[in-house]
Amino acid sequence: MSESYGKLMKDGLWENNVVFAQLLAMCPTMAVTTSGTNGLGMGLATTAVLVVSNILVSMIRHTVSSQVRIPVFVVLIATLVTVVDMAMNAWLHELYKVLGLFIALIVVNCAILGRAEAYAVKNGVAASAVDGLAMGLGFTGALTFIGLIREFLGSGTLFAQASNLLGPSFAFLEMKLPGYGGALLMILPPGGFAILGFLLAGKRVMERRLEERAAQKAELAAA
C-alpha cells in the first residue's frame, strides 16, 4: 500500500501491461482486435468491469477465506458482467447493439480474476480501484493499438465504424486508404498472433536499450 498511484498507473499502462507483459487475456485480444473500434469498445467495457470487480473484491477481502476465494470471485465477476450486460441492453440499447457481442466475453477474461487474485485481495479499496483502472486502460490501449495495426494492414482503414461506438461526432476518426484491398491474413487469427509477436519483440528491444543506456549512465557517473 506504500505504492504510489503513479507507480500503479505506470505498471498497468506499460511495465505490467495485461497484454504486452502479463500475456493474459489472449482470447479476447485475438478475437476482437480485427479493428481499432472493436478493440476500443472491448477495452472500455472490460475496464468498467475490472474497476468494479477490484473494488468489490477489495471490500470483501477480509470476509472471504483463502480456501474458497476463487469460486467466490468467479461468482462475483460473472454476476457483475451479467448485470452490466442486462443494464446496457435496457438503458444503453444503441451502444449495446455495437458492444453486446463482447460483454459476455468479459466473464472469461482471466485478467479480471488475475487482478482480483494478484492485487485487490491484498490491498485497500482505493488502491484496488486505481489498479483496476490502470490495468483496464493498459488493456484498452493494447487492444486499440493491435486493432489499428491489423485493421490498417488487413482492410486499409483506421477506426472504421467508430461513429457507431462513440457517436456521430467521432466520425472524423474514420480513415480509409484509397485503392488498397487489404491483406486478409491480418484480419484472420494468424495475423493477430504475428502482430502481437512483433509488438512483444519491439517492446523487449526498447526495454533493453533503455536498460543499457541507464547502465552506461551509471558507469559514467561511477568513473
Next chain:
Amino acid sequence: MNLEAIREKIAYQPILLGIFALLASGALALASSATGGAIAAAEAKDLRDSLSEVLPQGMADNDFLTDTVDLKKGEKTVTIYRARQGGVVKAALFKVAERGYAGDIQVLMAVDTDGKTLGVRVLKHVETPGLGDKIEVKKDKWIKDFDGKSLGDPSPEKWGVKKDSGVFDQFAGATITPRAVVKAVKGGLEFFAAHKAEITG
C-alpha cells in the same frame, strides 16, 4: 472469537459460498426484473424500426405490428406482419433464419403480393467481425442486392453466390455467410409463395 479464527473453520466455507450464491442470485433477479421491461421495450422498438426499414415508405396505412398471422414453417411458427393499404394486403414481413458460419443468421424480409422482395435486413448474427459482418446494412450495402428479386428473377439455379455460379457477391474470406443469407431469402420467398392465400386472405 475473532474473524481470523472463524475464517479457518470448515463450516465457514460452505456457508460463505452459500451466502455469495444467494447474493448473486438475488442481484441477478433484481437486475432482471429491473431491466426486463426496458429490454422488452427496446427490442419491440428495434423490431418496429427494422420492419419499417425493409418496407418502403407509404406501403402501409395500418399498424402492421399488430396485424399478424402465425403460420407453421416446418417445426417452427413464423409470425407474419401484414402491411395493408385501404384494407388490402400489400406486403408481408417475416423473419427467416439460416445456419451461417458461427450460428443462426436471423433475416427479416418484406415481400410484396407478386412475390418480389421489397427489402431484406439481417437482424441478428454471430458471424466473424470484419469478415462475415458485411451482411449488416451498416457495414456494407450488399444486403440491398436482394431488393426487387423474386423466385423467377434471377432463375432458381442463379439463386446463389458467384462461387456457386449464382448472381450474388460473396465476401473475401467469407463465403459461408453470404451463402446462408441467400439461402434464407430464397427459402423465405418459397415460403411466401406456398402460403400466399393464407397470408393475403
